[in-house]
Every structure is written in structure tokens, then in C-alpha cells.
Amino acid sequence: MSAGAALLLLADGRFPAGAHAHSGGAEAAVRAGRISDPASLTAFCRGRLHTAGQVAAALAAAANAGAEPAGLDAAADARTPSPALRAVARRLGRQLLRAARATWPAEEWDALAAAHPGGLHQPVVLGLVGRAAGLGPGDVALAACYDAVSAPATAVVRLLGLDPFDATATLAELAPELDEVAALAVRAAEEYPALGAEALPAGAAPLLEIAAEQHADWPVRLFAS
Template sequence: MSTTLLLLADGRFPAGGHAHSGGLEAAVTAGRVRDLDDLDAFLRGRLATVGLVSAAFAAAACAGGDIHTLEAGLDARTLSPALRKASRAQGRALLRAGRTLWTLPTAERELHHPVALGVVAAAAGLTPAEAALTAAYGTVTGPASAAVRLLGLDPYATHALVARLAPDCDAVAARAATVDDLPACSAPLLDIGAETHATWEVRLFAS
């Protein structure tokens, strides 16, 4: 495994990921996620939908896909304005961090996070498959980290859960890197939760 992949996937990479819960804060407040078993179901659902889409778009961008087409595709797949805003905020932060480490092409506008991840991964010398794996992994680790703060879960048990999801992350990444048509899996509760979450005056996470 590439050390560069580990660097880019590290939660300590200064790309602002720690400020986002991936929809978990809204799910916790709504009572849908209360314990480790609920978190397991939440992460598996997120990986199978948002994770697959993100991984596929990251792989496509890393492979040199047309940025405008990929951006339009993600806009069409992201129904929630709040999620589009969060995705671009994370993409902006990732590009800023990436530019300090590698030589990136000049983007004509802000990019969605998965597209930005693919661009940064390519600049770092990673393969599309590695970009997909980084995206899939981030889909579960961000909310898992947020769960420790939001629910007071045992961090050891939470990381054990993430470890059990490793084969699923690998499978999603492998599928994402080889699809002919970019997937359009949806997660309506994440869209609804994001719009509700965006109206809160007090919250721990930006999304």
C-alpha cells in the first residue's frame, strides 16, 4: 500500500474533514442512531450509497475524467443544497491542503469533495483504485469519529467497528474503480437530515 495513500486518508490530514459528521449529527438528534449497532447500520448504508458514488467519482477524476462533466454529475446526484455546500467546502479545503504538498492543476471553480479528492490523488501519484479506496474509507471514518463525540461511544469499540467494515470498503472501492457508468445511489434520509441540520443555530459539526 502506498504511503501517500495513507497520508491522504489520514484523518489528521488538514483538509477540514474533522468539522463534518457525514450526516451523523442529524441522525443522532432524530433518534435513528443511538448506539454502536445503530452506528454500524448507518455506516453500512452510507458506504453502500454515498460511499460508492464518492469513490466512483474520485476514481474517475483521478483517471483524468472531464472535471466539468463530473461536477455536473455530482450536482445532479446531490439533491440537498446543504450537502452540495458541504461537499464544496470540503473540496475547497482539500485542494488547499493538496496544493501545499503537490502540484495541482488550476481548477476553474470550486470542486465537490470526491472530484477534488481525485484531482489531488492524481497529483500525488495515486491510481484511480487508490483514490476510490481513500474515498470509501473516508465515508465511514468521518462519521465514526464524530460518533465518539456525539454519543460518547467507546473509541476502541468504534474503531473495531471500522475495522470490521474494511472488507466492505475494499469491495466498494473495487467496484467504484471499474464501473462503466457512474453510479447514482441515493440516501434520502441524509438529504432530509442535511437540510434540517443546516437550520440549527447550535451544532457540533458543519454537516
């Protein structure tokens, strides 16, 4: 499989890594009235890209470049105040690892699972899986950025009945920013060996964190997060 095909496979929402069950915070934002139309969806996705998305992209790029997973996982914990979001990130990491075992079989997956029985944050696993698939730091950073915006955009089509063309237009509008954020993430990953966790971005998104805790307590919800 070529690297380009592998990148498309990883970014595809139908890849069986569990992402389809998560809204990226959009479900709570819709209920709170922060997303109600295409313009507010674009604003939400842009904010998520430049905070949680940039953090995820840098973690994925650093893992892909060979940084030690446990250290990156600790950095991810420090950048994720919400216990609910930390649990989601590890659940998605376990699901991605399970998909990787079937798609790109390698002995390293057994060792990784044994060393981290509770799972690693999804961006860290994404970087490792990308390396096994022949992808570089820039590729996995771009995949993480795309995931940061595609999850909410796709979810809002179901949550609001938003026109899918409008949701796709949001992704197209943000495409140049995805490239910019991915490039910043790669530079952070390059500085990580010398500077450690201080090199990694730590953009905060307090409303995402607060809303995630509230969403986790809802008795009825369409998405897991």
C-alpha cells in the same frame, strides 16, 4: 513520497482538508435516535458506504483516471439533491485543493481553481489530488470509501461518548465492504469514457439528504454537517 504513504496521508483525519469538522450526517442521526449504540452506528455507516460512499468513490476514481472535472462535478450535483450537502462538498473540495497546493505543489492547481472559482465537489478534487500524489483510481476510491465511514464513526465518539474501541471495531467490520465498493467504483470509472454519467452509481440516501437540510438550520451544532 511513496504512493502508500500518500494514501495514508490523504486518509488521515488530521490532514488539513476540513473533514474533521463534519460528521457525515451522524450528528443529525444521533439527535433523531437513529444512532444510539455500536450496532446502529455500524448500520448507519454501512448504509452511507453503499450510497453516498459508492458515488464519491466512483467520482474520485473517474477524476483520477483523467475524466473531465466539470462533467464529473455536474454528475455529482445530479446525485446530491440537498443544497446543503452540495455546498458542503464544494467547501471541502476547496479546502482539499488548498491542502494539495502545500503538500503536492503543481501548476495545475492554479488552472483548476481559476476554471472553477466556486469549487468542485470534494470527490472530484480527491481524484485529481490523488493523481498528483502518484495514486491510482483504486487508491482514491478506497480513500473515498474510508472517508464515508470514518467521519461518522469518529463523530459519534464525541456525540455519544461512544467507546473509541467500539467505533474502531465498526471500521474493522466494514473493511471488506470498503474493498468491494472501491472495486465497483473503479469498474464504473473504467466505463465512464464510453457511457458517460450513466456509468456512475447513483445510490440514493434520502434520510441523509433530508437530515442535512434540517441540520443546516440548527442554531447550535457541534459539526458543520
